[in-house]
Amino acid sequence: MELYTIEPAEFNRRFAFLTQAVGSRLLGKSDKVELSLICLIADGHLLLEDLPGLGKTSLAQTLATAIGGSYGRVQGTPDLLPSDITGSLILDTDKSASRIHQRDDGFKIRKGPVFANVLLCDEINRTPPRTQSALLEAMEERQVTIFDETRELPDPFFVIATQNPVDLDGTYALPEAQLDRFLMRLTLGYPDTDVFCTVLRDFGGRRRPGTSTGSEASATGFTPDHVLDMIHYAERLPAGEIVRRDIAAIVEATRDPDRALLGASPRAGLALLRAARAYAAARGHLEVHTDHVRVIAPDVLAHRIILRHPPVAEVADAQREYILDILRRTPTGKRRL
Incomplete structure (x- = not known):
């Protein structure tokens, strides 16, 4: 049996489901939602360049939930270190644990937020160049090196990075080599009046921690493997x-x-x-x-x-x-x- 084989009708059904699941949270932006999903299915990464408060974080969170995948987040700051993204070594005090991930020197690897199906790097241009470059291996090679160990990242692996095009004080412009790793650059823009009124009606209450977005995914059993099916289908057209x-x-x-x-x-x-x-x-x-x-x-x-x-x-x-x-x-x- 061939791996990741689906029919056109099944691809269309899955794409429609993802569009509806993500679009139910990002109202009035169906075209941007579709382009974001196309970027995911093209096995690329997405750069969102827009003002604060327009739904960039909601897009990443809802997309991760919709595909049934894991979600990681990095908040860009000038003191962010590469190990804050990729992971680090910590002292292993649990001697009874399985030795599968243990090292002979008494340390173990603590995985960073990069080990997720969807990684949001918020305000990436506020991180210093050294930390920005830590994403290069992850985005291109789909793996990271933590000290002397190389670990593969989850598949699919989708980076959504954001930057504010207006507030540039204290920022570090992304170099061309980094920009070239992003398949697309999108802007979300402001919603129109009717959509904004709907947002005020539906999302104007107090946000509760742990509130699920895109819970339809768990009900239908959508998993990252289904996304891999779609990626493989598209690349063979x-x-x-x-x-x-x-x-x-x-x-x-x-x-x-x-x-x-x-x-x-x-x-x-x-x-x-x-x-x-x-x-x-x-x-x-x-x-x-x-x-x-x-x-x-x-x-x-x-x-x-x-x-x-x-x-x-x-x-x-x-x-x-x-x-x-x-x-x-x-x-x-x-x-x-």
């Missing part, structure tokens, strides 16, 4: 020569020396293909088309670009407009939806 050449043309067009100091890398092209496959699967299609690529491209490519003369206060908008302009100017193949 066929993408023809026209799609591959379209991705290559878009990525190469970002390297305009007159407008950009840094364009998209080959890794960005691979990320765009993975995202397009997940987007096609989420739309119920059995193969990838160029339209899938072009719809998802701004969310995948914009944060990887360094413009020559960006506006000081609207860098993200300028990056996105740069990608949209490339999509308008770059011809595509004939086979479209």
